[in-house]
Amino acid sequence: MKTAVVAPPYDIDAVRQDFPILQERVNGQPLVYLDSAASSQRPRAVIDAIRQHYETSHANVHRGAHELSVRATEAYENARSCVAAHIGAEDAAEIVFVRGTTEAINLVAGSLGSTRFGPGDEILLTKMEHHSNIVPWQLLAERTGATLRFVDVSPEGRLVMDDYGRMLSERTRLVGVTHISNSLGVINPVKEIAALAHEAGALCLVDGAQAAPHLALDMGALGCDFYAFSGHKMCGPTGIGALWGRRAILEEMPPYQGGGEMIDSVTLEGSTWAPLPHKFEAGTPNIAGAVGLGAAIRYLEGVGLDAIRRYETELAGYALERLGEIEGLRIYGPADGRVGVLSFTYRDVHAHDLATILDQRGIAIRAGHHCNQPLMEHLGVDATARASLYLYNTPREVDALCEALHLAGELFCRTH
Amino acid sequence: MSEHADTPDGKPIDRSIPSALADLFQEVILDHYRRPRNKGSLEEPTHTITMNNPLCGDVIELSLSVKADRIDDVRYEGRGCSISQAAVSMMTERLKGAKLGEARALSEKFTRLLHGEEDLQRDEKLGDLRALAGVSKFPVRIKCALLGFNCLDELVGEPAAGDREPGSGQGEQR
Ligand SMILES: Cc1ncc(COP(=O)(O)O)c(C=O)c1O
Numbered sequence: 001m002k003t004a005v006v007a008p009p010y011d012i013d014a015v016r017q018d019f020p021i022l023q024e025r026v027n028g029q030p031l032v033y034l035d036s037a038a039s040s041q042r043p044r045a046v047i048d049a050i051r052q053h054y055e056t057s058h059a060n061v062h063r064g065a066h067e068l069s070v071r072a073t074e075a076y077e078n079a080r081s082c083v084a085a086h087i088g089a090e091d092a093a094e095i096v097f098v099r100g101t102t103e104a105i106n107l108v109a110g111s112l113g114s115t116r117f118g119p120g121d122e123i124l125l126t127k128m129e130h131h132s133n134i135v136p137w138q139l140l141a142e143r144t145g146a147t148l149r150f151v152d153v154s155p156e157g158r159l160v161m162d163d164y165g166r167m168l169s170e171r172t173r174l175v176g177v178t179h180i181s182n183s184l185g186v187i188n189p190v191k192e193i194a195a196l197a198h199e200a201g202a203l204c205l206v207d208g209a210q211a212a213p214h215l216a217l218d219m220g221a222l223g224c225d226f227y228a229f230s231g232h233k234m235c236g237p238t239g240i241g242a243l244w245g246r247r248a249i250l251e252e253m254p255p256y257q258g259g260g261e262m263i264d265s266v267t268l269e270g271s272t273w274a275p276l277p278h279k280f281e282a283g284t285p286n287i288a289g290a291v292g293l294g295a296a297i298r299y300l301e302g303v304g305l306d307a308i309r310r311y312e313t314e315l316a317g318y319a320l321e322r323l324g325e326i327e328g329l330r331i332y333g334p335a336d337g338r339v340g341v342l343s344f345t346y347r348d349v350h351a352h353d354l355a356t357i358l359d360q361r362g363i364a365i366r367a368g369h370h371c372n373q374p375l376m377e378h379l380g381v382d383a384t385a386r387a388s389l390y391l392y393n394t395p396r397e398v399d400a401l402c403e404a405l406h407l408a409g410e411l412f413c414r415t416h
Numbered sequence: 417m418s419e420h421a422d423t424p425d426g427k428p429i430d431r432s433i434p435s436a437l438a439d440l441f442q443e444v445i446l447d448h449y450r451r452p453r454n455k456g457s458l459e460e461p462t463h464t465i466t467m468n469n470p471l472c473g474d475v476i477e478l479s480l481s482v483k484a485d486r487i488d489d490v491r492y493e494g495r496g497c498s499i500s501q502a503a504v505s506m507m508t509e510r511l512k513g514a515k516l517g518e519a520r521a522l523s524e525k526f527t528r529l530l531h532g533e534e535d536l537q538r539d540e541k542l543g544d545l546r547a548l549a550g551v552s553k554f555p556v557r558i559k560c561a562l563l564g565f566n567c568l569d570e571l572v573g574e575p576a577a578g579d580r581e582p583g584s585g586q587g588e589q590r
Contacts, residue, residue, distance in 0.1 A: 348450070350497040352472055353441065356554060360434050368472050382473050382495050403431075411433055411441050412498075 006314045006395045009307040016392050018043040018299075029362025032397045037182055037210060037341045037388030038366050039232045042296070046235060049295035050288050061287055062261060062278070076287050079294035080277070083242050086297045087227065088218035093276040094250065096243040097290050101209040102132040104228030104243035105176075107280060108205055109136035111253040112174070116203075119145030121173045124202070126151040126159055126188075127378050128181045131371040133207045137176065146173070153378055157184040157333040164193065168200040175204045179211035183372045183386065184333030185316075185341035187211070194223040203249070209233055213390065214312060214339050216305040225249055231289065236296035240289030243280075250276050257282040300391075308391045315389050316340030319398045326405055332379060340389030343370070346405060349412045351383040357411060361404040363397075439550030440557075441498065448502035448544065453509050456491045463571040469563055474500045478567035480511075487511050487519060492564065499548070499557050504564025506544040516572050523565045530558050 016022050019041045024031045033041060053075060059068035061076045077092070084092040098104045117123070123137050127150045134148075141148055151163040159177075168175070175197035179190050190206050197204040205226040211217070212229035219227060226249075230241040245253075255262055255273055259282035264272040273279040300308065319342055323329055328347040346354060351367035358365055366386045369376045376382065387401055458464075461479035468475040474496025481489040490508045494501055510522055526545055529536040532552040536542060551561045 352474075352497040352557075352560065353499070356440070356557060357437055360437055373473075376473075407431070407433060407437075411437060412446060414443050414446070 006311070006318050008311045010303050010311070012311075012392070012394060015303060016394075018045065019392055020044060020047070022392060026362040026364070027360050029360075032361070032363040032400050034387040034389065034393065034397065034401060035364045035366050036213070036390035036393075037233070037386065039238070040213060040235050040390055041392070042237070042292075043235055043299050045299045046237065046292050046295045050237065050292045053288050053291045058287070060284055072287055075291050075294075076285065079290040082294040082297050084244075086217070086301065087212075087244060088220050089244050090220065091247060094219075094244055094247050096245065096250075096277045096280040097285050098228075098241050098243050099239055099286070100230035100232065100241035101130075101207060101228045102230075104226075104241060105133055105205065105207065106136045107243055107256040108226050108228075108245070109140045111256045111280075112203075113140050113143060115252075115254065116173055117141075117144040117146040120171060121146040122149055122167075122169070122171045123147070123174045123176065124149050124151065124164075124167055124172050124197075125176045126178070127153045128159070128184060128186075128372070128375050129176065129178055130182055130207060130209065131373070132209075133176050133178060133205075134374070137174075150374075151177075153184075153375065157181075157186050158337075159186075159188055159193075161189070161192070164196045168196060168202065170201060172197070172200050172202040175200075175202050176207070177204070178207040178209075180208075180214070180339055180341070181333070181372075181375075182210045182341060183343045183370045183375055183384065185338040185343070186333050187215075187337050187339065191221065191223055194225075198223070210339070210341065213300075214309060216309070219244055231293040231296060234296055235299055237286075237289045237292035240286045240293050242293075247276065250280070253280075255279050255282070259283045261285070303391060312340050312389060312391065315393060315395065315398070316342070318395050319387070319389065319401075322398055322402050323405075326402060326409075328409070329405065332381075332384060340393075341386065342388065343384040343386045345381060345384055347409065347412065349408050351385040353412075354385045354405070354408055357408040358401070358404045361400065361407070363401055363404055365401075436550070436553050440554060442547045442550065444544055444547045445498055445502040448505040449498040452501060452505040454491050454505065454512075455493065457493060458489055458491050461491075465567050465570050467563060467567050467570070469496070469500070469559060472496070472560070474560060474563055476500065476504050476563050476567055478504070478564065478571065480571055482516065482572075485516050487514050487516070492567075494564075496563070497557075497560055499551060499560040500563045503545065503548055503561045504567075506548070507564045507568065510541070510543050510545065511568070519568060519572050523568055526565055527562065530561055 021041050057071040057075055059072045061073040080095050081092045084095050137148055149167050152160040154160050177193050180187050194204040204224040206224045208227050208229040213234035225246045227244040232238040262274050262279050262282040264274050330345050332343040355365055355367035368383050458479045458481050462482045463480040466477040476494040479491050480487055490511045492504050511519055529549055530551050537546050537549050548561050551557050
């Protein structure tokens, strides 16, 4: 019997106990949740923090002169400080709470739009971007006459770094890149890319949706100008995420939406803006969401980002090895320098059929284009199956996946 | 194949094929998936339409040649899962030579089959489409099975539309 030589640097059983949903049964089977790249699950600490906020501290923020409003404001601003410290931001005022990565990128594109971009200006993206780091720029290009260009992806599934040398020019105003691809799992050299962007005089935005759940981050070291991520992929609630931006740049940018909370003073003739970060947070924010995100970060830090990364790397290695043994299975993305986001195709079994078969075994995976249609076209596939691993997954669950794939193979071979 | 003895909760692995899955992916379905009938395009279609399922990316282009209220010939192009592609292949077999009214009736019957009407599993008019009865147990896959029929409905009118003019749906006519 082949046993998994994966030694967790933390108590994996205890971690699994922290996530109540992992005790669920699905289609009569124990749940094997391999879809954390789409949305992770929540530990009890996060669920409790949200409940406790509503039970003891809820009111609107930055408004009331009463005790609960003070508590709510404190909780909300503490969450901001927690996010800032977690990603190595210099200043909590550089953290703007948003709904998620998508809104963060739309905020930057919307606010920078008319001030920074005009006809002939270029925005340099990559062919592995999620739709949320393509479409906002397409809308911006339509409004301003700017042009989008795309760095290529190698057959192995890495960015063709030479393209930056060829494509960056004084016309490039912004470079947008995903830190980790949600289809290929590859970790991109964003520090290097940010440096190249700055040499060309461009801003650099990093989509951190898939990186924030897995990597210890340090904005100071990374060197980009904007970093966007979502709470729900890192054990936090849905509907909350953060945009980090360099203070000097955020200061210059006009508001993204208008309304309450974001003004300094309003007259019928015009208004002046509140200081950062409130200038970008019009309306009543997702207060409980921010509290939950803070709790999620404390949870991840409690387990230890480095320990999580070490364990996930081993687990991904084990999964790549086991999946690699299955005849007719093709994995997309590189063998190393990656996380456990594993996209694959299996013989001629379509990804949706695979997902249905696996679901009958209690195994949740994603099937489709993963909001990566241009990348899928580039890879020459319509859809892939995607199993994604997180801190609570086990080698046994990888084994269950492989077993179920054999079942799929058998089902589809009956006529052969 | 594997030596791994048990499931994540420590129970022995049941390696048999669950019957719901065997019912869903029947051999005749896999046969249509791998050896599609009437795949291709018509030289001079009277009706043609492309529809996709934006959630999963399945695509079907359906072309009809309709003469005097009868479907003379039919072809499709498509990509996607076994259910969507087998269903459209099976559908085209039933459409050749059918009157438009019969095509509408087929669509209506097939929809009822997918919603679990067991009597229809014996309805010969449905031909191989009967093999798709198992989809009724997988509600999220019903839209896959219906993609080809959605194209047909757009081209020849919804079943409920009765005797509407052929092609008065939103399908683009050539
Ligand atoms: C790389 C990447 N970018 C952006 C997003 C969008 O995140 P959200 O839907 O939370 O805004 C996702 C998540 O699907 C993603 O994987």
